[in-house]
Amino acid sequence: MKKPVDIAQRLEALLSAARRVRRTEGLGAVLKRAPWYFFNRLFTYQRWYIHEYELSNARLWNESDFSPMVAGYLFRVVSSNEEADALESQGLEFRSCSPYSRQKLDRGGIAFCNFLNNGLVNIAWACTTQKSMEYVKSPPLNINFANGQAAIEGVWTHPGYRGLRFNQYNLYMKHKYLLGKGYTKMYSWIEKGNGPSRRVSLKCGARECAEFSIIRILWWEFWRGNSCFLELYRKCKKKRPHL
């Protein structure tokens, strides 16, 4: 009984991602990316960094040093489906830009969002439980959720609003929020070559604590990493519905 639901969820997430690209970058971008997306289902080779953040660093930070370069934005933290529904009822765009938002929020995921004129211009998720990682495309890391650690994923800024420091502000607010909830560390994984993401992360004090690469051929995955990666690595057969 479970399989068809998973397939339906995957299809829904894929369509939602395609709709988001069409809305923000046009049909041409969808058509250009589609063959690459399907090729990647057959074969992938990627190289990544793992970034580690000490949340206590944020105690010394000033919000004004991290604020977006435009006025009128609205920042919101969404930590339950009730809060997400309340946002939508106020006319703020959330679900259509956030694949698996229901499942993630049910499992301990928290969304950090920036809105401009009611449209979502930037979002990033924090996973605070192992269960919330079930709907996340992630390396098999042994994050100690029970002891104040969290993971960042699903980071995205609307292409029309990139370079305005929305992601920087989002990362700052994640530090502040999670620190206030008693968390001590966060981890993220950033593909080598993703200059903007790496830059924001390092600017916000991240330590590049490990490197790894992955080769995926159909459903076989092979991970290779430096010794720090191996410390964090965990052979978990976790379910990743959208891979």
Ligand SMILES: CC(C)(COP(=O)(O)OP(=O)(O)OC[C@H]1O[C@@H](n2cnc3c(N)ncnc32)[C@H](O)[C@@H]1OP(=O)(O)O)[C@@H](O)C(=O)NCCC(=O)NCCS
């Ligand atoms: C990565 C991403 C979230 C950044 O969002 P953003 O809101 O534009 O980020 P910010 O404006 O806060 O900061 C971007 C920084 O990168 C810099 N930058 C831009 N292009 C760069 C490049 N090619 N190389 C290095 N730095 C670059 C900008 O100058 C800026 O730094 P500055 O504030 O010191 O000038 C956005 O590009 C995105 O959504 N990309 C697609 C999805 C993605 O890659 N997600 C991250 C997965 S780990």
